[in-house]
Amino acid sequence: MTVPFQKYHGTGNDFLIIHADEHVPDRGALAERECDRTDGVGADGVLFLALEDKFDPPRVVMTLFQPDGATAPMCGNGARCAAEWAMARTGTDSVMIDTQAGTLRAERDGDEVVIEMTDLTFDPDEVPVDADAPVLNEEIEGLEVSMVNTGVPHAVSFVDDVDDVDLEEVAPPVRYADAFPNGTNVCVASPDGNGGFRQRTYERGVEGETDSCGTGAVAIAVAARRLGLTDADPVDVHPPGGHLRISFNERGRPTLAGPVEHEFDGEVAVKSPVEP
Numbered sequence: 001m002t003v004p005f006q007k008y009h010g011t012g013n014d015f016l017i018i019h020a021d022e023h024v025p026d027r028g029a030l031a032e033r034e035c036d037r038t039d040g041v042g043a044d045g046v047l048f049l050a051l052e053d054k055f056d057p058p059r060v061v062m063t064l065f066q067p068d069g070a071t072a073p074m075c076g077n078g079a080r081c082a083a084e085w086a087m088a089r090t091g092t093d094s095v096m097i098d099t100q101a102g103t104l105r106a107e108r109d110g111d112e113v114v115i116e117m118t119d120l121t122f123d124p125d126e127v128p129v130d131a132d133a134p135v136l137n138e139e140i141e142g143l144e145v146s147m148v149n150t151g152v153p154h155a156v157s158f159v160d161d162v163d164d165v166d167l168e169e170v171a172p173p174v175r176y177a178d179a180f181p182n183g184t185n186v187c188v189a190s191p192d193g194n195g196g197f198r199q200r201t202y203e204r205g206v207e208g209e210t211d212s213c214g215t216g217a218v219a220i221a222v223a224a225r226r227l228g229l230t231d232a233d234p235v236d237v238h239p240p241g242g243h244l245r246i247s248f249n250e251r252g253r254p255t256l257a258g259p260v261e262h263e264f265d266g267e268v269a270v271k272s273p274v275e276p
């Protein structure tokens with residue numbers, strides 16, 4: 001048996017989208033299989049989306065399964081892809097997205113999709129990180145990091161030049177450090193010379209570097225502002241896959257803006273948990 005999917009990416013962070021009504025008995029196994037870039041379709045995750053179009057604006061319930069087969073409560077680029085998918089289906093320019101980290105407002109703005117982020121926090125209990133006070137520029141496993149939760153946890157390290165960092169070498173010890181009960185994503189950022197930052201992110205669940213990470217870009221912007229490294233608004237963040245923009249709206253919340261592309265459609269096999 002197969003189910004249809006649509007493939008989207010947001011600044012290179014790519015996802016298979018499967019309608020939540022499709023019968024997929026083991027979503028984690030499907031994500032492990034199909035995210036594989038050699039033997040599967042290849043992606044950074046699978047978004048299962050339930051669309052409730054009787055609301056105005058329509059609502060989307062988003063569940064992200066990562067390449068390791070586990071779920072993550074939030075994904076900035078995934079939410080932007082989910083919004084574009086839902087807006088295309090409903091002929092609207094705005095939707096609400098329900099994630100495990102809260103409900104997000106999303107809208108189309110020209111060629112870009114913008115989401116308003118959920119509450120973010122430096123509170124160590126909420127990140128979570130084993131510390132008595134917010135972790136700002138503290139050394140953990142050889143990297144000077146600031147810890148913030150932007151829907152998922154991020155360790156942000158400001159460096160002179162992100163290209164000089166061997167991310168596959170320095171990130172895993174931080175990602176698995178004992179201080180983080182849920183693990184963490186690891187971002188490095190260096191100034192772009194205009195109040196913005198270049199970004200590279202090693203993602204939990206992908207267990208490798210991705211071309212872009214939306215929650216990571218927001219983590220870099222808010223950590224930079226907290227540390228007094230920029231007062232720009234918007235803060236431009238440049239991951240390898242493109243350009244994201246973080247602004248601060250009248251509610252004091254960060255918004256994340258950038259392009260979304262619909263790449264292609266296809267079908268993937270589903271297997272029951274007992275099949276080999």
Ligand SMILES: N[C@@H](CCC[C@H](N)C(=O)O)C(=O)O
Nearest residue numbers: 072075076077152213214215
């Ligand atoms: N790529 C995402 C983040 C996805 C979740 C992350 N890997 C985690 O496990 O916390 C983004 O665009 O925010």
